[in-house]
Amino acid sequence: MIEIDYYEILEIHKSASNDDIKRSYKRLAFEYHPDRNPGNSNAEEKFKVISEAYQILSDPDKRARYDSFGHISSEGMFSDQDFEGGFSDIFGNLFEEVFNAGQRPRDERGSDLRYSLELSFEESLEGADREIKIPRRVLCTLCEGSGAAEGGETVCHTCGGRGELRYTQGFISIKRQCSTCRGNGKRITKACGFCSGNKFIISEHTVRVKVPPGITDGARLRVKGEGDNGFEGGPDGDLYIEIQVQEHPLFKREGHDLYLNVPIGFVQAALGDEVQILTPKGQSTIKIPPGTQSGQNFRLKGKGAPKLEGRGTGDLYIRVEVQVPVKLSKKQKLILEEFAKASEEKNQPVVKRFLDKLQSLFN
Numbered sequence: 001m002i003e004i005d006y007y008e009i010l011e012i013h014k015s016a017s018n019d020d021i022k023r024s025y026k027r028l029a030f031e032y033h034p035d036r037n038p039g040n041s042n043a044e045e046k047f048k049v050i051s052e053a054y055q056i057l058s059d060p061d062k063r064a065r066y067d068s069f070g071h072i073s074s075e076g077m078f079s080d081q082d083f084e085g086g087f088s089d090i091f092g093n094l095f096e097e098v099f100n101a102g103q104r105p106r107d108e109r110g111s112d113l114r115y116s117l118e119l120s121f122e123e124s125l126e127g128a129d130r131e132i133k134i135p136r137r138v139l140c141t142l143c144e145g146s147g148a149a150e151g152g153e154t155v156c157h158t159c160g161g162r163g164e165l166r167y168t169q170g171f172i173s174i175k176r177q178c179s180t181c182r183g184n185g186k187r188i189t190k191a192c193g194f195c196s197g198n199k200f201i202i203s204e205h206t207v208r209v210k211v212p213p214g215i216t217d218g219a220r221l222r223v224k225g226e227g228d229n230g231f232e233g234g235p236d237g238d239l240y241i242e243i244q245v246q247e248h249p250l251f252k253r254e255g256h257d258l259y260l261n262v263p264i265g266f267v268q269a270a271l272g273d274e275v276q277i278l279t280p281k282g283q284s285t286i287k288i289p290p291g292t293q294s295g296q297n298f299r300l301k302g303k304g305a306p307k308l309e310g311r312g313t314g315d316l317y318i319r320v321e322v323q324v325p326v327k328l329s330k331k332q333k334l335i336l337e338e339f340a341k342a343s344e345e346k347n348q349p350v351v352k353r354f355l356d357k358l359q360s361l362f363n
């Protein structure tokens, strides 16, 4: 039977307050935690005993019972089950607190901002250079972020201006950020008149945005550091620019390729012709060969949208739509009837193939 003095283990006096117990436990648990002592079985054992001592002494009922019996055997009072679950919950919270001490809420990053930028179809292909105005939160220009009027600051009485508090016991010392001044060591006695002590003001900021050629609708550009200013020297947030591209009345875009529907007359399609088209660089003409069918595509290599990643450009596809003439005059009808009489099967091979298949189904 091993006799254990829980007060000795937690290195506290018999009259220690609950806060003393908690503080001492945190300090020791931090030192002996298995994560900090990998492979050290002594530390592991010690850690277990510390936790055991804390479980008893932090509970007023258990502590009273323990006090009245004095030194008792560890085996007599606990089974291992007393620690499973309950213990890790208590410990998890405390340990987190110890680790985070002195980090929050200093060095907080400023918020990211979003801006929607509308571009014309042409701008999306050629790229754009725009200046946009962003209202963002910046350090007050009058007090430079201190929040205090001139002479309206004194040293923090809690930490004496150091910004942190040090807990020392034996060889162990833990530093914690001062919660009164949040670590900056100062106390405001008179607030800055410009920001009302908020330390920040909202200010409109001009940002120059270079949109690369070939950008697509829905793309997002990140401008580093152009979001809100950070807290207490923390980094600034970023600005995200969401691109919206206006639709073009004639072009359709798919990936890096552009599509353009071009209507032509049936005589042009039959005889071949030069037809007017549009490319991103302006008007142009292409040659349509004799016998062009409706729906046929002509590819103009490299006349599409620039590729953002790597080099090169997509293609432009010209899709021909053959128009059947309407509102024919008497004379036109006669000519077409003459034309029909002079036509042969080979003039309309697709029609012939269809009729052949139809015939074969009924024979």
Ligand SMILES: [Zn+2]
Binding pocket: 140, 141, 142, 143, 144, 145, 146, 147, 148, 192, 193, 194, 195, 196, 197, 198, 199, 200
């Ligand atoms: Zn101010």
Ligand SMILES: [Zn+2]
Binding pocket: 156, 157, 158, 159, 160, 161, 162, 163, 164, 178, 179, 180, 181, 182, 183, 184, 185, 186
């Ligand atoms: Zn302080």
